[in-house]
Amino acid sequence: MSETLPRDTATTGPGETDDVLVRVSDLVKYFPVRGGGLISRTVAHVQAVDGVSLTIGRGQTIGLVGETGCGKSTLARCIAGLIPTTSGTVTFEGHNITNLPRRQMQPYRREIQMIFQDPYGSLNPRRRVGSIIGDPFAVHKTASGSKRKRAVQELMERVGLNPEHFNRYPAEFSGGQRQRIGVARALALRPKLIICDEPVSALDVSIQAQVLNLLADLQADYGLSYLFIAHDLEVVRHVSDSVVVMYLGRIAEAGPKDPVYDAPRHPYTNALLSAAPAADPEAAASRQRIILTGDVPSPINPPSGCRFHPRCPKAQELCSQQDPPLEVKAGDPSTHVTACHFPVQEGEVLARSGRTSGGQPR
Amino acid sequence: MGLTRFLIRRILSGIVVLWVVSTAAFFLFFGRNPEIVARQLAGRAATTAILQEVTRNLGLSQPILTQYWHFLDRTVHGNLGLSYYNGGVTVASIVGRDLPRTASVLVGGVVLWLAVGLAVGILSATRARSLFDRLATVGVLVGLSMPTFVLGEILLLAIYLPLNENGYHFINTGYVGLSSGFVPWAEALILPWITLATVQAAVYTRLSRGSLLDTLGEDYIRTARAKGLSERRVIYRHALRGALTPVVSQLGIDVGVLLGGVIVVEQVFGVGGLGQDAVGAISNGDLPLILAFVMLAAAFVVIANILVDLLYAVLDPRVRIS
């Protein structure tokens, strides 16, 4: 059990002189929707990711937040090479790894690993835990026999599991322990980047802390980078150096965590933050909740212009016509970018959303 | 899609299937070395003269494609060739004589098995875990484990023989045409029907029981019950329709099994239908007869499947829309 304190604010952010591990440029992923009829044609596209660019630096944690359906999981899988992209590039340490055939992608898989959300679904129930954790060694042929067993047991110990349990089945472990197994599996080949797809969302709050601390320790020990996907802002703030807020396939706002959390510019970010439980009861009482009305529009038929405009309390004519560029707004550090025509200013209080201007019915 | 379009499509594809099967069988049988074919047709004891005559009569020395063309040509005109072993009569006449027998066995057997299977299945489902249900389950086990021919022979031994020996002749083997009266016809067929039906009834009992239990667990049945409908109405007017669809689709698949069962039953009870003819034709090497049988079997399967699909569409309105 780790004794380290919660992490300090990092001093580096994306795009700075520190080593860039992963660079995503204009990533687009559309899923075809096949229509009926005699021959199935593609009648529409689910625009899951629509032009996302970001960088992940060495030893950094980038938090990726957004509602369900905003495309963060799709983005993560595109970066991991699990689904093919429609356009755009992903580079790793300068090498283009976009849509590489499996054989060529293989060496990069050692460097980029994933941890999944569902502790019950992400482990094969019919395999022993030792075999599951040892899989990376087997696939990449880096260790076998007793060497592998030793490595697996070391990993188990490192993540806080009893190494003598390596012959057990996942069903015999609790949810938190299973996530640790997943972490051990991801850690096996000492990757440089671990993509964490909502790794603690399915866990009890008390367990979440343990797993998060584990991830923090590992980062400190091994210099890992994380792409940390979550929808819980508190968790993201706790673990990340920088935050990227996604909405309907696009980035709404991004930057080092303090500027974004303390001075969010995008109305969506404001709404998200206002809904997050606050630690200080007084601050919570005095805070105005911004209620966003309506559901997230379908990514098959996204709203015109700024995708958030149908739900935005500040939306105006321009918002439905022009897509706001992702740029630095007045008064922000150069690393804090927002995609909004009318960013929220210091001290501004957002009205409750009720506008219907701009097209999409709520 | 419309009923007519559906029918046309199925009939067309059925014709294609029929053509493919016939062609495959033809080439399998007659594509071999003509000498071997001739010898098989003429019999092991045939002299060279007979072999030559057979070869000439059937045109076996012609190129295979020519033979095939002749075969197609005469088949669509209803000429199925000659059966040497049956005194040179046309295969078509044999079919004409024996097809009604096979059909009798088939129809009676199917009706009986469906009736019994559904009845027992429904009763079992509605009285789940009762004594009746348990007995039925044991019956199912035995029925499923017993090959048709064994059951047939045992019925002969246990029912026909004692009855016959004691002067009760109402159960017969062999075949009596329907024209001689319904009762004699049925008397000769009752044992074959029971034999054919029992094994299959076992399957359908299990199937209908399971399907009905599943359906009874659905929400719309709960609603019907909540409306205060009597249990009988719930079952027969509401649940049964949904529960029958897997049974019907199973029927489509079982056509092939049914065919095998009919042939076995004919053999056991000496009904003298086409199945028995075909099996007998094996040792005689009577290729034209077997070829005719193959084609008829394929036609039967195709037609049966179309009928089953129609029945399915009647039961399940969703299918009609698609």
Added chain:
Amino acid sequence: MSISEIEFQASTVEDAPAEGIQGRSQWALTWRRLRRDKLAVASMIVIVLIAACAIAAPAFAALVGHAPNTVYPNTGLSASGGPVSPGTHGFFLGTDELGRDLFVRIVYGAQISLFVGIITTLIATVAGVSLGLITGYFGGWVDGILARFIDSVLAFPYIVLALSLAVVFGPSLPIVIGVISFFSWAGISRVVRGQALSIKEREYIEAARSLGAGPWRIMFIDILPNLLAPVLVLATLSIPAAITFEATLDYLGLGVPPPTATWGNILSGAQSYYSVAWWYLVFPALALVITTIAFNLLGDGVRDAMDPRTERVFAAGRRKRKKRTPATDTPTPQLPDPPRQAMPPTA
């Protein structure tokens, strides 16, 4: 609460390792449950006995002094030339119309039945699992073609194929094995394909891909272990179906040709003589039916042992700890009730 406060509280919860629970595999658990199932155990014993008889057939023949295919017209036929009844002149179960020892023939027949049953099941299982797994995983047009093909095979009247092959090649054991295997693999393949299609969408398969595992590794190391349960049930139930199928083919003269002693052949001969020699019919029939029932009960027991929630199909079974209302008395879909089409025709 903030995260830091939570973590302080959480320190004691997670760490207590689960002591004393051994990592029992699915198979060990299944075996334990199976052992406790009386019907299944009884079936297993019966099957072992039958197998023992089959293997020891030559010993039995030597014991009674009769060979299976040898006629004994002097001792084995009655004065009028008919078969003798059980117990006469050292013929334990009587003779057939040629004066052959029925008991010895039945015991030798067990060899063929068990051999065919097991070998066809093996072939069908290997072929069915491989094809189902491969096409289920890769999908695409290959899968589409295979699905159609499987449907055609399942709907195909076996008699037509058996007839055609028999008339062209002459009935023989290899033909029997070929025909039965051909009709058995399709059912297994269909189930395996369906399972593979659903399993490959699971997250742990995605995890395996993210590790860089190739399709073959994923198929055989990740997917296959999850398939083995339904496959085992299907395979166990395929054996009696194959035995029945083989007997039927023999009976019709499309299978193993006489004078080889197989149960189907014996019963075929019995048809003409049952009126004077009931033993000629009853004993081989008993052998066949008992064997089939035993395998069926065993298969049912295996399925029950693998997933106790599934309702027992064959045996009326012990009371389960389940509610009695009909609405819940439904077979759970966990392990597929081997669909009728999964087995070769038994009629």
